[in-house]
Amino acid sequence: xxxxxxxxxxxxxxxxxxxxxxxxxxxxxxxxxxxxxxxxxxxxxxxxxxxxxxxxxxxxxxxxxxxxxxxxxxxxxxxxxxxxxxxxxxxxxxxxxxxxxxxxxxxxxxxxxxxxxxxxxxxxxxxxxxxxxxxxxxxxxxxxxxxxxxxxxxxxxxxxxxxxxxxxxxxxxxxxxxxxxxxxxxxxxxxxxxxxxxxxxxxxxxxxxxxxxxxxxxxxxxxxxxxxxxxxxxxxxxxxxxxxxxxxxxxxxxxxxxxxxxxxxxxxxxxxxxxxxxxxxxxxxxxxxxxxxxxxxxxxxxxxxxxxxxxxxxxxxxxxxxxxxxxxxxxxxxxxxxxxxxxxxxxxxxxxxxxxxxxxxxxxxxxxxxxxxxxxxxxxxxxxxxxxxxxxxxxxxxxxxxxxxxxxxxxxxxxxxxxxxxxxxxxxxxxxxxxxxxxxxxxxxxxxxxxxxxxxxxxxxxxxxxxxxxxxxxxxxxxxxxxxxxxxxxxxxxxxxxxxxxx
Numbered sequence: 001x002x003x004x005x006x007x008x009x010x011x012x013x014x015x016x017x018x019x020x021x022x023x024x025x026x027x028x029x030x031x032x033x034x035x036x037x038x039x040x041x042x043x044x045x046x047x048x049x050x051x052x053x054x055x056x057x058x059x060x061x062x063x064x065x066x067x068x069x070x071x072x073x074x075x076x077x078x079x080x081x082x083x084x085x086x087x088x089x090x091x092x093x094x095x096x097x098x099x100x101x102x103x104x105x106x107x108x109x110x111x112x113x114x115x116x117x118x119x120x121x122x123x124x125x126x127x128x129x130x131x132x133x134x135x136x137x138x139x140x141x142x143x144x145x146x147x148x149x150x151x152x153x154x155x156x157x158x159x160x161x162x163x164x165x166x167x168x169x170x171x172x173x174x175x176x177x178x179x180x181x182x183x184x185x186x187x188x189x190x191x192x193x194x195x196x197x198x199x200x201x202x203x204x205x206x207x208x209x210x211x212x213x214x215x216x217x218x219x220x221x222x223x224x225x226x227x228x229x230x231x232x233x234x235x236x237x238x239x240x241x242x243x244x245x246x247x248x249x250x251x252x253x254x255x256x257x258x259x260x261x262x263x264x265x266x267x268x269x270x271x272x273x274x275x276x277x278x279x280x281x282x283x284x285x286x287x288x289x290x291x292x293x294x295x296x297x298x299x300x301x302x303x304x305x306x307x308x309x310x311x312x313x314x315x316x317x318x319x320x321x322x323x324x325x326x327x328x329x330x331x332x333x334x335x336x337x338x339x340x341x342x343x344x345x346x347x348x349x350x351x352x353x354x355x356x357x358x359x360x361x362x363x364x365x366x367x368x369x370x371x372x373x374x375x376x377x378x379x380x381x382x383x384x385x386x387x388x389x390x391x392x393x394x395x396x397x398x399x400x401x402x403x404x405x406x407x408x409x410x411x412x413x414x415x416x417x418x419x420x421x422x423x424x425x426x427x428x429x430x431x432x433x434x435x436x437x438x439x440x441x442x443x444x445x446x447x448x449x450x451x452x453x454x455x456x457x458x459x460x461x462x463x464x465x466x467x468x469x470x471x472x473x474x475x476x477x478x479x480x481x482x483x484x485x486x487x488x489x490x491x492x493x494x495x496x497x498x499x500x501x502x503x
Contacts, residue, residue, distance in 0.1 A: 007036040011164035018171040023052035024079060027111065030168075031078060034110040038145035039157060041165060043110035043117070045172050048213060050082035050111060052175070058087065066095070073102035081111045088237035089119065093130040100133055108144040116141060117148045123244040180208045189248070192263065193279040196310045199224055202261050216246055220262030235259075248280035255290060266313075272298050276305045286313035286331070293321060300324030315351075333385075337365070337373040350374070351385035351411075367392045371399050382406040387413055390422055390455040397459055400426050400433065422452050431496065432465035439483065441473040449483045453490030464495040469502050 014029035027049050034042045056072065059065045069087060072080050084103070090096050103112050116137050119125070125133045138149045157165065180188070188208055191201035202220050209217030215238055222235040239246075239259055247257060247264060253274060254267035263283035270291040273281075287308075293299045299321050303311065313331035319339040322332075326344040333351040341347075352370055367388055374384055384405060388396070389412040400408045410424040420440065427434040437452065456467070469487065471480070484501050491499045 007033050008160050008164045010036070011161070011168055015164070015168045015171045018049070018168065018175060021052075023049045027053075027082075028078060031107075031109050031111075034113075035108050035145075037157065037161060038110070038113075038147070039165065040117075040148055041169070043114040043146075045168065046111040046114055047085075048172055048176065050085065051213065053082040055083040055086050056080070058083070066090075069099070070102055073099075073105075076106050078106070078109060081106070081109060085111055085115045088241060089124065091240070093125045093127065093133050096125055096130075097133050097136070100136060104136065104140045113141055113144065113146040113148075117146075118241065120149060121245055122241055124240065176213055180212050184208070190279065193282045196263075196283045199261065202263070206262065215242055216262060219246075219259070223259065223261045249275075249278045250280050256288070258286075260285070273302055276302070276307050279307060281305070281307040282310055284308065285310060286315060287311060289314075289316040293317075297324050300326070303327055332379075337370060341377050341379055343378065345379055347379040347381045349383040349385065350377070350379060350381040353387045353413075367395055371396075383409065385409040385411050387411060389420075390424060390452040393424060393452075393455040394458040396424075397426060397433070397463065422449070424452075429465045433463065434466045435464050435468075437467070437469045437487075439469070439471040439473070439475075441471070441475075449486035450489075453487045455490070456487070456494055457490035457492075459494050461493050462496050466497050466500070467491060467495045468500045471502060475502075 010029050010033045014026045014033065017023075017026035017029060027046060030042050030046060030049070058068045058072075065087070069084060073084055089099065100116075103115075106112060120134075124130070134149075141149050185208065188201070188205040192205060195201055203224060206217040206220035206224070209220070211217075219235055219238045219242075222231050222238075225231060243257065243259065244251065246259070246262075247254065250257070250264060250267065254264070254269055256268045257264045258266035260266075264280065265283060266286040266288065267284055268288040268290045270289075272293045273287070293302065299314075299317065300323065302308065303314070303325055304327070311327075312329060313333075314329060315331070315333035316335055317333075318335055319337060319341050322342055322345060325342050328346040329348070331349045331351065332345075332347045333353070335353050337352055352374070367386070370386055370388075374381075382405060384407075386392075386396070386409070388410045390410070392410060396408055396410055406428060408426045412420050412422075423438045423440060425436045425438070427436065435456070439449075456464075469483070475483070480502055487501065488499075
């Protein structure tokens with residue numbers, strides 16, 4: 001009669017496979033052990049081992065990659081999971097549900113469970129469209145015995161199983177090499193917080209995290225390099241997958257975090273930020289107030305906190321709420337003008353929404369009123385940004401000629417950072433006024449560029465030393481040519497140099 005193999009024996013076989021360098025065999029054995037005892041500790045080992053397996057190459061084009069991904073998933077071969085789970089999940093829940101259905105057709109496997117738990121921790125697919133995704137995931141993983149997506153407790157481990165699992169964990173740790181101790185890691189993070197403006201401590205931390213196979217090390221390196229293209233796409237994928245776990249304690253206090261150089265650099269906050277004693281605030285460069293502080297002097301107290309010494313921008317406040325603020329800022333965005341700004345407040349770039357906090361078009365202030373208010377300020381601002389469009393270009397141009405400003409920008413928006421259609425930047429050159437028009441491609445009702453052409457046509461003859469049109473989005477050749485044709489009539493006789501369109 002053949003000897004019966006139990007979960008402990010399977011773990012022993014997994015350890016032997018790890019020591020022998022056979023990651024695929026180890027994953028197969030761990031899957032068997034996990035089905036018998038669905039411990040999160042087993043599942044947590046699988047991504048580490050999966051990284052030892054060279055993935056199959058999939059097409060780079062999104063549509064082709066998804067088709068190849070689904071074809072590979074249809075084989076239901078466990079050996080395909082490292083490749084399948086190594087591809088970033090789709091942005092939209094609809095496409096994610098298709099992938100989920102393919103994965104849940106596999107035999108129960110801890111690699112799938114660990115991937116879905118990671119998605120949950122990263123707060124992916126939290127919109128209404130993601131409800132079905134998580135309902136299906138919880139239902140199937142519950143049948144598999146995975147507790148972490150539900151409310152049940154983790155299984156208790158028998159002493160022999162515990163001992164065998166510890167041996168597996170030790171074998172996996174040995175394949176990684178010497179890991180950074182918690183104390184050393186804390187010191188590396190503290191070095192970043194002590195000097196948030198410097199890249200050097202972040203680079204040292206990245207090396208340590210990469211040695212520990214922590215994906216945040218890759219994010220830091222990618223963002224320090226500052227490259228676009230595939231590198232930027234990879235950074236976005238890492239943030240989608242892990243960003244919610246990289247908030248360093250700020251998670252329940254901030255919304256819509258933006259990462260730069262591997263750390264939270266811009267966040268939204270509702271009301272007065274709490275727990276400012278957290279060192280993680282030291283990397284924050286911009287505060288966007290979802291709901292501004294209401295108490296008198298509260299904002300001045302917040303901005304004076306030493307953990308916000310590196311703050312360079314404050315967005316979505318009113319002039320009145322800035323009472324008592326004495327610091328210098330690179331960027332200040334006001335919801336509405338009104339009231340005097342503090343005399344000790346210095347601002348390099350001042351942005352004004354010019355409407356009520358809900359962007360109600362019915363209470364938009366006339367351009368003349370915004371410019372008159374700005375003339376009364378004494379912040380030292382060198383750039384003024386206004387929530388206005390091409391219809392105000394001629395009046396803005398004439399005002400700009402008589403002011404000592406580096407730039408005046410008309411930036412029509414539907415909320416902060418959501419520029420619509422053309423952003424128009426008037427600037428200075430030794431030969432006169434320049435105009436750079438940047439197409440953002442998100443204009444409600446998509447009106448054409450002829451209105452901008454007519455606005456330029458209302459400028460005085462030879463008003464512009466130069467004109468450049470750019471696009472912040474990829475344009476099809478036909479769309480680009482159409483925009484050029486729509487702009488051309490208004491440019492005749494307005495620029496002293498030949499118009500440069502879409503440089």
